[in-house]
Amino acid sequence: MTDAIISDIHANWEALSKVFEDIDRRGIESVLCLGDVVGYGPDPDRCLDLVRRRCAVYLMGNHEEALLRAPIGFYSLAREALAWTRTRLFGPWWKPWRAIRYRRILNDLPRLAHRPDCLLVHGSPRDPTSEYLLPRDFLLADPDVIAELFTFEEPVCFTGHTHMPCVFTEGRNVYPSGEDGMEVRIEGEKLIINVGSVGQPRDRDPRACYVEFTGDRVIYHRIPYDLAATQQKIAANGLDHRLAERLGYGV
Numbered sequence: 001m002t003d004a005i006i007s008d009i010h011a012n013w014e015a016l017s018k019v020f021e022d023i024d025r026r027g028i029e030s031v032l033c034l035g036d037v038v039g040y041g042p043d044p045d046r047c048l049d050l051v052r053r054r055c056a057v058y059l060m061g062n063h064e065e066a067l068l069r070a071p072i073g074f075y076s077l078a079r080e081a082l083a084w085t086r087t088r089l090f091g092p093w094w095k096p097w098r099a100i101r102y103r104r105i106l107n108d109l110p111r112l113a114h115r116p117d118c119l120l121v122h123g124s125p126r127d128p129t130s131e132y133l134l135p136r137d138f139l140l141a142d143p144d145v146i147a148e149l150f151t152f153e154e155p156v157c158f159t160g161h162t163h164m165p166c167v168f169t170e171g172r173n174v175y176p177s178g179e180d181g182m183e184v185r186i187e188g189e190k191l192i193i194n195v196g197s198v199g200q201p202r203d204r205d206p207r208a209c210y211v212e213f214t215g216d217r218v219i220y221h222r223i224p225y226d227l228a229a230t231q232q233k234i235a236a237n238g239l240d241h242r243l244a245e246r247l248g249y250g251v
């Protein structure tokens, strides 16, 4: 069976709906989400509802966690966007059932998912929600850190969180990925594969990014979407203009 794996939607409805259109066009029935459905963008409720309805797996991201607890380590732009998201999801006060429902959904999210053919996390295999696995840190890491990262049993671990599509190998190589149509074969050594970001890519390609997983192959897809519409909504909702600008640059 083929799965689509999506991550880091960040409340970008235009990007998410286009990605689902592409998934449906390809006839992929199973969709797995690695978290960060909310935060930064203007449509947290719509995105959350669609992910809940369509995804067989929905993992806790650090932005979901920060909605439930006081955010630690978030810079001011992310903190302000989280405060706005909290009001949007948990308010208004005269609709308490809405807040209860969203809180329950977020509270119950798992931090990782094991399948025979893959491990799914948001951050890294050793810290599933919070650790940023960046190419430079990986290349400079001590051998015991690399060994710790690859202690999982499955042939491949899928991750998101950094919004930078790339592939880490057990033999300590890193190569950038995320080009449309790029294929990665799962054979031999274990891999950690970052699937990129649907709603806020940071690899200087503003198109939405997701992967298709066939069991022995991973294929990256890049999907153009109505970026201007998302940018307008960010402005209309009083969110910081830098959140709109960065989408245009893919950073």
Ligand SMILES: [Fe+2]
Pocket: 008, 036, 061, 161, 162, 163
């Ligand atoms: Fe994220």
